[in-house]
Amino acid sequence: MSVKISHTADVQKFLEEASGLHNDAGDARTKALIHRILRDSVSIIEDLAVTPEEFWKAVNYLNVLGTRQEAGLVVAGLGLEHYLDLLMDAEDEQAGQSGGTPRTIEGPLYVAGAPLSQGEARLDDGVDQGVPLFMQGRVFNTVGEPLAGAVVDVWHANTGGSYSYFDSTQSDFNLRRRIVTDADGRYRFRSIVPSGYGCPPDGPTQHLLDQLGRHGQRPAHIHFFISAPDHRHLTTQINLDGDEYLHDDFAYATRDELIARITFSDDQKRASDYGVSGRFAEIEFDFTVQKTIEPLEQQRKTRVRALEC
Incomplete structure (x- = not known):
């Protein structure tokens, strides 16, 4: 059974902090978008039981995608x-x-x-x-x-x-x-x-x-x-x-x-x-x-x- 913690108050507060919602600097629209992306990302990790190996494989894919300039593709x-x-x-x-x-x-x-x-x-x-x-x-x-x-x-x-x-x-x-x-x-x-x-x-x-x-x-x-x-x-x-x-x-x-x-x-x-x-x-x-x-x-x-x- 996979463990799910994204709904807890501590994790929700952590995601808000990582998104910059607890400070007055930066851009409000960017903060809102990043907060949603982070919330959806941790939900995907939990719901699909993404392993650390799969996570870092995805990170490397983004690096390769940028190097090859294929994001638009x-x-x-x-x-x-x-x-x-x-x-x-x-x-x-x-x-x-x-x-x-x-x-x-x-x-x-x-x-x-x-x-x-x-x-x-x-x-x-x-x-x-x-x-x-x-x-x-x-x-x-x-x-x-x-x-x-x-x-x-x-x-x-x-x-x-x-x-x-x-x-x-x-x-x-x-x-x-x-x-x-x-x-x-x-x-x-x-x-x-x-x-x-x-x-x-x-x-x-x-x-x-x-x-x-x-x-x-x-x-x-x-x-x-x-x-x-x-x-x-x-x-x-x-x-x-x-x-x-x-x-x-x-x-x-x-x-x-x-x-x-x-x-x-x-x-x-x-x-x-x-x-x-x-x-x-x-x-x-x-x-x-x-x-x-x-x-x-x-x-x-x-x-x-x-x-x-």
Whole structure:
């Protein structure tokens, strides 16, 4: 029989002291969060009879996770980032806010400050000889009005499944651009068809997923921030149809409304019109954002991001 002492007055007082609740310094919100984390942690230790060996194994896992900079990956893999989307969806429903393109996870690989283009852009630097991709669409509000001057901030992986900045072999801001929509709310870009990818096989995220009997694969996808004055900021991504992992994304980011049809073509006349030869691909995808007068809702959520530190 396991011993349980967390309910005793002495232990409760000890947890309050460790959380800083008995002093007037520090930050009240941080104290409240740490107090709850400590209370829940000792309950887990007691309820599941966690051994000292298991405890220190978990501590070491956190050290390895930080060393490999995979904390953002593991929270996606455990569904916690998707849970935040579900929670915000529920809050919207309760507040009567509806309509527009669904949100989905940002992931950990955004880089701020990508080059800004008017109307259209080329994302790739021409080094990766992938299939040329031509994507276009429009940005609307929920009453169907096109939004001129909206910013489409786009980023995605190369054919090897890696992202510039985090992959030093790629040029700065490769496969990353910000595009300002034209008078008809339209954006266009040329890029390459991205590849899906998996967690590093020797990393702590995949090690944990192995213990859960789960894979760590993502389907091919393209990330977007969509922003416009007087409209809610949208964090989303499209997943490309036909991918093996389309409905089995380890990060739980796939939503039916965000599955984009990608069309491959060998039509050399159309290829010539695009300025390429050989096989190419096309995607058309529109985004719809909600109106708001709240300044905070017009901005992306605050978090530490590359080049924003």
